[in-house]
Amino acid sequence: MSESFSTITLEIDDSGIAIVTINRPKKLNALNDEVLNELADVFKDIQIDEEINAVIVKGAGDKAFVAGADIKELRELDNRSGRMASQKGQQIFQLIEDTRKPVIAAVNGYALGGGAELAMACHLRIAGENAVFGLPEVGLGLIPGYGGTQRLPALIGKARALEMILTGKQVKAEEAQRLGLVNKVSADPVEASKELLNDILKNGPIAVRDAIKAVYHSDNRSGYQVEADLFGELCETEDCMEGTSAFLEKRKPEFKGK
């Protein structure tokens, strides 16, 4: 079975594994508002569809999983709309994390900014050999706004997360595995994800559901509000206008700290 939205494809195989493909390859699958809305719709369907036992999230094409939130849209945001955009992304990624069926990100190519945040909202991550992770938002005069300031430290520890967030540096697949950001590196991350899910699905489905629930139960959620507030404030700075304009004009930004 397969179902099509404009920017997302949903296919379901015989074992009940749904493959969600983010399909905007010309913009490296960047998350514009339409993609985010469709991602929310698809995950609401997945929660209630009894034919679906597990989920793989991937990006269309080999070059990118997702290259982040859409910078063209970010450039238009002010304090209020920026905070709301951050909260919207956070809520959709929370919906993904709250799925009580195992969700794996199969990451080929770039997983940057909102793309890395999407991968981190999935329960497990399998990277292709060409995968590249990073939170480059500070280079745009911003901070990660879709939960990255909360999930990255939870996955790899505060010191290593801060180094990645403050430098914006990119981390290749092998290093991402060493850091604990990905579970495994594979030449074929979708196939490897299917194998892992088929192993998981041999176990008691209620136990699998409850294990996911228990693991996430202890998470402290108040940091997300701080992230959204700061993201909104940053949207109104000259530095953010400069950083996002520089990306779109394909030049280096000149920040003034204003």
Ligand code: CAA
């Ligand atoms: N938003 C909008 N458009 C994007 C995009 C993004 N995040 N990433 C790539 N694109 C577009 C480019 O503008 C380009 O479009 P045109 O062909 O119309 O010019 C197209 O996708 C191909 O990209 P490049 O030409 O840049 O490809 P490249 O191979 O030279 O570079 C890359 C690849 C290193 C991933 C580079 O595209 C890049 O740095 N992208 C932005 C990464 C980024 O900063 N992500 C964070 C976004 S902010 C965020 O996510 C905030 C948050 O937490 C909510």
